[in-house]
Amino acid sequence: MNRETKVIGILDSGVGGLTVVREVMRQLPYERIVYFGDTAHCPYGSRTPEEVRQFTLDIVDFLTTSFSLKALVMACNTATAVALEDVRQKVDVPVIGVIHPGARSAVQASTNGRIGVIGTERTVQSGAYRRALTRLKADLHIVSLACPSFVPLVESGRAEADDVFPIVQQALTPLFNDDIDTLILGCTHYPLLRKHIARAMGDGVTLISSATETARELKSIMLQQNTLTLDPSERPEHRYFTSGSPRLFRQIAASCLQLTLDAKHVHLEKV
Incomplete structure (x- = not known):
C-alpha cells in the first residue's frame, strides 16, 4: 500500500475495535482499512483522561504520518468519550466516534x-x-x-x-x-x-x-463527500498494527472474529 492510497483509519485500545473493522468490511467492501490496536496500554478504562488523550493522539500521529486517510474511526468508547474533539481539531478528514x-x-x-x-x-x-x-x-x-x-x-x-x-x-x-x-x-x-x-x-x-451504526454513519458521510470506493474490481489491502504482541493479536482475531490477519508491532515513541 503506497502513501498515496487513501485509507480508512480505525483505532482502538486493543482488539475490541476489530468488531468495527468487521462491520466496515461488510458495509464498505471495497475500502482499504488501516487498524491500530494499542494493546500495550490497554485497558484505557482505568487510565486518566490525560493518558487516554495522549495515547489516542499518538496513534493519530502514527496513522496520519504513515498513511493518507480519507476518514478516521475512533472505535474505542473511552477514547471517543475523552478525546473525540481533540482528534477532530487535529485532522482534516471526517472523524467518527462510536x-x-x-x-x-x-x-x-x-x-x-x-x-x-x-x-x-x-x-x-x-x-x-x-x-x-x-x-x-x-x-x-x-x-x-x-x-x-x-x-x-x-x-x-x-x-x-x-x-x-x-x-x-x-x-x-x-x-x-x-x-x-x-x-x-x-x-x-x-x-x-x-x-x-x-x-x-x-x-x-x-x-x-x-459497530453496525458506526459503519453506516461512516458510509453515509463518505457518500456525501464522494469519497466512497464503489469499484468492485478493487481488492482492498488491509493493514493491522499493535503496540503489544502481534501473536496474541492474531490469535484473538482468529478465534473471536474469524479474521485471518497479519499484525505488525509498532512502538509509539511518545508513549
Whole structure:
C-alpha cells in the first residue's frame, strides 16, 4: 500500500475495535482499512483522561504520518468519550466516534424507555452515553454500570471460555432488577463477550453494539463527500498494527472474529 492510497483509519485500545473493522468490511467492501490496536496500554478504562488523550493522539500521529486517510474511526468508547474533539481539531478528514451511533440504535430499539449502558470506568464516569441518549429522548430511564473485568478477559484471549460466564453474570448483577429492555455494549471489546452477556441478561433484553451504526454513519458521510470506493474490481489491502504482541493479536482475531490477519508491532515513541 503506497502513501498515496487513501485509507480508512480505525483505532482502538486493543482488539475490541476489530468488531468495527468487521462491520466496515461488510458495509464498505471495497475500502482499504488501516487498524491500530494499542494493546500495550490497554485497558484505557482505568487510565486518566490525560493518558487516554495522549495515547489516542499518538496513534493519530502514527496513522496520519504513515498513511493518507480519507476518514478516521475512533472505535474505542473511552477514547471517543475523552478525546473525540481533540482528534477532530487535529485532522482534516471526517472523524467518527462510536458513542452517538450506539445511542441512536438503542433509542430506536427500546420499547419501554429503560436503557442500560455498560462500559469501562472512564466511559461511564464521562457520562457521554447519558448525554447522547437524553439528547435523543429526554425522558429515558438510564442505568450505567462499569464492568472493568471485561476488557482484560477479551485481551487475554478468554472471551469464548465457558468459565467466563460466572464472571460476566456477577458483574451484571446490578442491572437485573431495573427492568431494562435494551443494553448498550459501551465498549467495542464487549461484543466479543456477547454470548455470555446475552445469557446473563436473558431473552427480553436487546443488546446494542455500536459497530453496525458506526459503519453506516461512516458510509453515509463518505457518500456525501464522494469519497466512497464503489469499484468492485478493487481488492482492498488491509493493514493491522499493535503496540503489544502481534501473536496474541492474531490469535484473538482468529478465534473471536474469524479474521485471518497479519499484525505488525509498532512502538509509539511518545508513549
